[in-house]
Amino acid sequence: MGTVWFCLVAIMLAGYVVLDGFDLGVGVLHLWLGRTDAERRILMRSIGPVWDGNEVWLIAAGGTLYFAFPSLYASGFSGFYLPLMMVLWLLILRGISLEFRSHISGPIWSTLWDTTFSLASLLLAVFYGAALGNVVRGVPLDANGRFFEPLWTNFMPSGETGILDWYTVIVGVVALAVLTLHGATWIGLKTEGVLYSRAVRSASVIWWLVAFLTVALTLVTFLMFPQLFMNFRIQVWGYVFPILAIAGLLGMKWTIGREDATAFGCSCAYIVGMLTSVVFSVYPSVLPASTNPAFGLTVANAKAGEYGLKIGLIWWVIGMALASGYTIFVYRNFAGKVGSADSEEHESY
Amino acid sequence: MNEALNVHRLHFAFTITFHYIFPQLTMGLALLLVYLKTKALRTGDEHYNRSARFWARIFGINFALGVVTGIPMEFQFGTNWAAFSKAAGGVIGQTLAMEGVFSFFLESSFLGLFLFGEKKLGRVGHWWAAFLVWLGSWLSGFLIVATDAWMQHPTGYRLGANGEFELESFWALLLNKWALWQYAHTMLGAVQTGCFVMAAIGAYYLLSGVHVEQGKLFVRTAVIVGVIAACMQLSPTGDKQGLMISRYQKPTLAAMEGLFETQEGAPLAILGQPDVKNQRLDNPIVVPDALSFLTYRVWSAKVDGLDSFPRSDWPDNIELLYFSYHIMVGLGTVFIAILVIAAWKLFRGTLYGSKIMLWMLMLALPFPFIANTAGWVTAEVGRQPWLIYGLMRTSAGVSPLVSAGSAWFTLIGFLGMYMVLGILFLYLVYREIDRGPAPGHAEVASAA
Numbered sequence: 001m002g003t004v005w006f007c008l009v010a011i012m013l014a015g016y017v018v019l020d021g022f023d024l025g026v027g028v029l030h031l032w033l034g035r036t037d038a039e040r041r042i043l044m045r046s047i048g049p050v051w052d053g054n055e056v057w058l059i060a061a062g063g064t065l066y067f068a069f070p071s072l073y074a075s076g077f078s079g080f081y082l083p084l085m086m087v088l089w090l091l092i093l094r095g096i097s098l099e100f101r102s103h104i105s106g107p108i109w110s111t112l113w114d115t116t117f118s119l120a121s122l123l124l125a126v127f128y129g130a131a132l133g134n135v136v137r138g139v140p141l142d143a144n145g146r147f148f149e150p151l152w153t154n155f156m157p158s159g160e161t162g163i164l165d166w167y168t169v170i171v172g173v174v175a176l177a178v179l180t181l182h183g184a185t186w187i188g189l190k191t192e193g194v195l196y197s198r199a200v201r202s203a204s205v206i207w208w209l210v211a212f213l214t215v216a217l218t219l220v221t222f223l224m225f226p227q228l229f230m231n232f233r234i235q236v237w238g239y240v241f242p243i244l245a246i247a248g249l250l251g252m253k254w255t256i257g258r259e260d261a262t263a264f265g266c267s268c269a270y271i272v273g274m275l276t277s278v279v280f281s282v283y284p285s286v287l288p289a290s291t292n293p294a295f296g297l298t299v300a301n302a303k304a305g306e307y308g309l310k311i312g313l314i315w316w317v318i319g320m321a322l323a324s325g326y327t328i329f330v331y332r333n334f335a336g337k338v339g340s341a342d343s344e345e346h347e348s349y
Numbered sequence: 350m351n352e353a354l355n356v357h358r359l360h361f362a363f364t365i366t367f368h369y370i371f372p373q374l375t376m377g378l379a380l381l382l383v384y385l386k387t388k389a390l391r392t393g394d395e396h397y398n399r400s401a402r403f404w405a406r407i408f409g410i411n412f413a414l415g416v417v418t419g420i421p422m423e424f425q426f427g428t429n430w431a432a433f434s435k436a437a438g439g440v441i442g443q444t445l446a447m448e449g450v451f452s453f454f455l456e457s458s459f460l461g462l463f464l465f466g467e468k469k470l471g472r473v474g475h476w477w478a479a480f481l482v483w484l485g486s487w488l489s490g491f492l493i494v495a496t497d498a499w500m501q502h503p504t505g506y507r508l509g510a511n512g513e514f515e516l517e518s519f520w521a522l523l524l525n526k527w528a529l530w531q532y533a534h535t536m537l538g539a540v541q542t543g544c545f546v547m548a549a550i551g552a553y554y555l556l557s558g559v560h561v562e563q564g565k566l567f568v569r570t571a572v573i574v575g576v577i578a579a580c581m582q583l584s585p586t587g588d589k590q591g592l593m594i595s596r597y598q599k600p601t602l603a604a605m606e607g608l609f610e611t612q613e614g615a616p617l618a619i620l621g622q623p624d625v626k627n628q629r630l631d632n633p634i635v636v637p638d639a640l641s642f643l644t645y646r647v648w649s650a651k652v653d654g655l656d657s658f659p660r661s662d663w664p665d666n667i668e669l670l671y672f673s674y675h676i677m678v679g680l681g682t683v684f685i686a687i688l689v690i691a692a693w694k695l696f697r698g699t700l701y702g703s704k705i706m707l708w709m710l711m712l713a714l715p716f717p718f719i720a721n722t723a724g725w726v727t728a729e730v731g732r733q734p735w736l737i738y739g740l741m742r743t744s745a746g747v748s749p750l751v752s753a754g755s756a757w758f759t760l761i762g763f764l765g766m767y768m769v770l771g772i773l774f775l776y777l778v779y780r781e782i783d784r785g786p787a788p789g790h791a792e793v794a795s796a797a
Contacts, residue, residue: 052460
């Protein structure tokens, strides 16, 4: 039952990264691709009706983590206290920029929220990457499964670690590049004209960066944490995850600027492949200890009671089936390119 | 007392209090929006749709702030209350996760359609969007109240092998009778906030002589719905809630009422200031024997005062508890009075011409927010010194490794950020009210 929930939480987190990932990427590119007020309005409208629902995946994943692995939730959230609070502030700033920008038209008001939106999106992407880096690297858990990490110490990924060290910063930068590319493929899917050509051009350039960083990060990770590759040796089928990532990455190269929907799909596949590869390699650990491997949190010692997990499975399946239904309904209602023609209807609210 | 503990408590208290300004209005307005859309569908009167569109804009701003201030709440269980989360996550994690899975997806999906899709969805489709937004927000309210109710009156759990609470009965958790009454009481409070805000803006338009037709509709809708909610707030829901406290949280009842001495025929304190050091109520104005009657339905029944309980079980802030309870009850009584008179005048057809009533309705706007907040302070301060009543002390639930310094840092961050949010909120809502509902065809024609 613990492994089932491990997979379900991983699916929800992957769902969150894929969905909120593209609207974060749009945010990162917002100031650069959108040069005029009208263009920026189109960019915001390309995510307008969906970003809020995308963020719900984070809340739902957090809630699911809370009830399925209470010890992990407690230990991880209190240990990552400072960066999590900053993530919350960034989410607040980003949310209100998206909501409030359209309420008043005026250059100062728009510039304020455009900049806030873009900076908050950029920092969030880096923070998420750094958080993932921390999980891979391990955290200084004590014998009670507790830790508290400062934001940084000496930027070294061993000894007295902080949230940010050179390794986690690299992961943060990779996350930023990956989500930016993801956002660019989304903009390619949703816009036309000059925005479209700018998005395609950026995507082609960022693709090379992502490809380079993927190889570099994989090598660095392999050298620093060779134990992560144990699972692949034991369970050979696990190679399907990195293969999915590679296929997505190569597929993007061929489809950017030609098949916009496929390019976006490939970007989703790449992200899912990368995340599942990480998740597969850390299993059954959920939060490894950098202090003493025996202190690490695993599926077995972090999971909730058996009855709760079983009953949870029933409502989770029903609830997520409904939620997927609404998500598909909303996206279908909102399919197609965002033009400037329907702007008046939107702006009236 | 542990310094960090107090900062963590203040942190949660501040962020939840600020957060709850928004959901209480959106939950109330969601019901009123369904009411307006239903009326529009049934009568075909376009005034109702125009009103619904205006209130949807106010709803949208409030909803956005509710969402962004709500996300930190879910995270804070883990960040600031790790020991509690570790112990209780297997139980209350259920209701919190269900809130995400069942309500938030529903709300976020259909709110977009409700706000932007009126033309596309058509009349019936748009009614459904309003209905599903209402359903999502009220379901969310229930799951949060069920979570709190488990902390007030734990049911359906057992103690696991590692000293952690495990879920034993899903239905006992969801159908906790504490949750059912607390939910009804909470939602009626939210409906009153929605009604008073709607009535206040309607009264403001009537007194200013602008948007008169819409103003009348706002006042009429709000008074009709509000008077029902206000009466049910007192009885049965408030009464039942009080009875549960008198049965399961006896020291809390004594502290709420400022009853220091156990006595037969206990009085009900209307006014007075608790002097905890000397264990007496200063300057009391009381109704003799009334507390005994309300608690046990017998005028001479014996009610336990605080002296019946060890000091370690007393709520740790009796003054705050006493005043928040009295403010809640006092305001609730005033609301009933205002709304009953308003409903009577509405029935007689004299409400729109009664300047005094319109002024009262307009100035009443902030008070339901205060009453709802005071109600939650009563519930949560009343639960002290327990985090899970009878099972876990508040001091045992805090994150052991998060220092007071870290907690102050983020508390100050939230204070600053929420101040900015508050200013923006007031400014944007003011603009919407100033703009008012879009004029109808008739009004445009007459203006031309």
